[in-house]
Amino acid sequence: MSLNNVINCPRCGKIFIKIRQPVCPECVKEIDKEYDKCYQFLRKKENRGCTTYELSKGTGVSVNQITRFILEGRLSIENAPNMGYPCESCGTMIRSGKVCDSCLNQRKKAIQSLQGEARRDMEQRDRERKGHLYRSGHDEQ
Ligand SMILES: [Zn+2]
Ligand SMILES: [Zn+2]
Numbered sequence: 412m413s414l415n416n417v418i419n420c421p422r423c424g425k426i427f428i429k430i431r432q433p434v435c436p437e438c439v440k441e442i443d444k445e446y447d448k449c450y451q452f453l454r455k456k457e458n459r460g461c462t463t464y465e466l467s468k469g470t471g472v473s474v475n476q477i478t479r480f481i482l483e484g485r486l487s488i489e490n491a492p493n494m495g496y497p498c499e500s501c502g503t504m505i506r507s508g509k510v511c512d513s514c515l516n517q518r519k520k521a522i523q524s525l526q527g528e529a530r531r532d533m534e535q536r537d538r539e540r541k542g543h544l545y546r547s548g549h550d551e552q
Contacts, residue, residue, distance in 0.1 A: 445472040449486055462493045463504070482509075 416428050420435035422442075427435035434442065448470040452458050458469070467474045478496035480486035488494040488506060495504035498511040505511045510518065 442476065445470070445476055446480055446485060448472055449477060449480060453486070453491060459491060460493050461491065463495055466494065 416430070417426060418429050419425065420427055420438055422434045422438040425435050425437070432439050449466060449472055452466055452470050453461070458466075461469070463474055463477055466472070467477055474497070477486065481488055481494075481496050495506045497503065498505050498514055499509045500514040501511060503511040503513075508515065
């Protein structure tokens with residue numbers, strides 16, 4: 412056992428030995444209970460059309476935790492058309508991926524412009540190197 416495995420539980424702050432779960436055994440149990448509440452809530456026909464916020468209100472489980480259940484694949488939103496979870500970046504409700512379409516596009520654009528910058532940088536360096544070689548060639552004569 413290494414000391415690296417002894418961490419503070421990110422949920423309750425207690426020190427525990429991390430084996431598989433990212434939180435302490437007590438929190439694992441708590442989270443299981445919360446999952447069960449969500450599951451039971453969603454099973455009821457009258458709750459099929461609920462939103463994530465309604466589920467949170469109805470069960471007392473935080474939207475963050477519900478989001479985690481959905482992202483972990485524990486909670487399926489296939490049959491709950493109004494359920495979603497907030498985009499990691501802007502908080503818009505989404506049903507797949509980690510960010511909404513507009514944030515995804517923004518990220519793509521940002522990556523493209525970064526790549527463009529990197530390429531221009533490289534070309535600039537290339538020109539400078541060639542210029543330098545040219546000059547030093549002249550110096551030798
Ligand atoms: Zn804990
Ligand atoms: Zn977004």
